[in-house]
Amino acid sequence: MVATAKLLKPLVFSLSLLPALWWGWQAYLVAIGDFGRLGPDPAKTLALVSGEWSIRMLVIALAVTPLRFLLNMPALWRLRRMIGLYAFFYTLLHFLIFLLLLLQLNWADLGVEIVERPYITVGFLSFLILLVLAATSFDTAQRHLGRRWKSLHRLVYIAGMLAILHLVWIVRSDFADALLYGALVFVLLAYRVLHAKSSVVRQFSPRWSSFPRKKK
Amino acid sequence: MLIRTKSSLDIPSSEITPEAVYHSRRSFMGLGVGIPAGVSLLSPAATVYGQVSAARSATDLNLAGKPRWLEQKLQGEPLVAATGSFLAKESLTPFEDVSTYNNFYEFGTDKTDPSTRAKNFSVDPWSVEVTGECGKRGKIALEDLIKPYALEERVYRLRCVEAWSMVIPWIGVPLGEILKKLEPNADAKFVEFVTLVDPKQFPEQGSRFATIDWPYREGLRLDEAMHPLSILALGLYGDVLPAQNGAPLRLVVPWKYGFKSIKSIVQINFRKDMPRTTWSDLQPSEYGFYANVNPAVDHPRWSQAAERRLPTAGLIPSRVPTLPFNGYADDVAGLYAGMDLRRFY
Secondary structure (H helix, E strand, O other): OOHHHHHHHHHHHHHHHHHHHHHHHHHHHHHHOOOOOOOOOOHHHHHHHHHHHHHHHHOOOOHHHHHHHHOHOOOOHHHHHHHHHHHHHHHHHHHHHHHHHOOOOHHHHHHHHHOOOOOHHHHHHHHHHHHHHHOOOOOOHHHHHHHHHHHHOOOHHHHHHHHHHHHHHOOOOOHHHHHHHHHHHHHHHHHHHHHOOOOOHHOOOOHHHHOOOOOO | OOOOOOOOOOOOHHHHHHHHHHHHHHHHEEEEEOOOOOOOOOOOOOOOOOOOOOOOOOOOOOOOOHHHHHHHHHHHOOOOOHHHHHHHOOOOOOHHHOOOOOOOOEEEEOOOHHHHHOOOOOOOOEEEEEEEEEEOEEEEEEHHHHOOOEEEEEOOOOOOOOOEEEEEEEEEEEEEHHHHHHEOOOOOOEEEEEOOOOOOOOOHOOOOEEEOOOOOOEEEHHHHHHOOEEEEEEEOOOEEEHHHOOEEEEEEOOOOOHOOOOOOOOEEEEOOOOOHHHHHHOOOOOOOOOOOOOOOOOOOOOOOOOOEEEOOOOOOOOOEEOOOOOOOOHHHHHHHHHOOOOOOO
8 A cells, every 4th residue: 555655656747747748749740840740730739738738637636635535545645736736837838838839929919818818818817826836835835834825725726717717718619628627627616615614524624734744 | 893814913823832742842841941932843734733633532531422423524624723813822731731620510629520520421412402582492403503614723811710721722613603593683682501400410510518509501791792702612622522621512702701611501592681690699799790801800819910821830830910801802892892890890
């Protein structure tokens, strides 16, 4: 059991990295002149897949805490920060693809897009939240912020909702994907609301602390 | 009409880069060795694409079979070569991209859905129902509708409302000539087009998540439909239309956003009043009836000032400025004289 727990982290780390490696390799091939692998509009394809992986990672990160209790697997706890950082990593790639390939580093256009297009506004806000959370995810930041760290990192719920809004607003006619991810985020947030109210959880409230308790 | 038949800019169709050469040019560009566009690399050919040939099998085109009458017509009669505004003097988007990057929501909303989900699409026999304010109402076989006309090649820019564009060598018949023969009466002010409904062949028509109220509908003002640039297309790249490109019969109106160019048409309806159209019904603030390409009027969710010309060579898209009426302003701006194009987008 201990061995499995130790293997779990590197395993999830590698799996989470695979999409980036695969699409990065495809992008590299296109960049050196091997056409057709990402379709005729590779920048758009990369923007779409990086966005999709951002949302997937965010959903998985939000699922860690509920799963840890439902499956009674405390070992999952060790994965939460890493998966959260992956959500930020894919969101960062998504933003960079938008900025470098689609806007071609036109900062004025970026400003216009963020101000004038609501789906970009909420997507950018979600990115900023994840940026702050990633920057304060390290042990020293946790120690410095103390109790405030927990409140700060609850912003991830807002980031999740904004990401879903971003997705819904891009849809032209088929809501299947937006519904799927929207439902997942809704369930994961609803779980927290319900359990925050439940006395059982309050009784064991130390478990809900995001800060590891070294001593009993 | 303002169609120019001759101009100093005219380049013989033989000088346009054919698909095969275009492919090799792309690999040159990948190495950073560009060849100026328009340089002639091949001996003269009858059309832009070269000889009309049944190069692709029905299976390649995702069709159950090619309409034999159309194949015979393609092989037996010379194509009217494109000149003037009918010939965009730009590098063609290769067949492989034209036929695998499609918005045809009846098959699915991903760009690759139409080419991967269309299989054995049945286009023969095919008939078109003619209804409304005209003399020749009734069901007419596609063959009989098209037979009287010579097939023409048209090399048009296609500007999608999603801010990408292609250059495509269509084969078709001027829409106006067909409509005239259907004898629109004095009350006919608009013409409406309707796409086939067949959830067995069009999976998305059975989807619960699709917000489109099938069938897909589009329409034009009669004078727009009569304009020589408007065609009903039956083929592209010298062959019949692939299923994913709107086989066997689709509209092509090059100065409007791509969604106006309705695919797999089964009904032509002459009307007194402006028809409701699919995208405008779905999201009236984003898609209007006219949908003329206009860099000055943004889609509420993205800018229309520039477009990505496909395919992209390498990773960085070539962003080209979008032109009013997709570069066909000299020909069609007169249709909208006095109209506020910000209001009638």
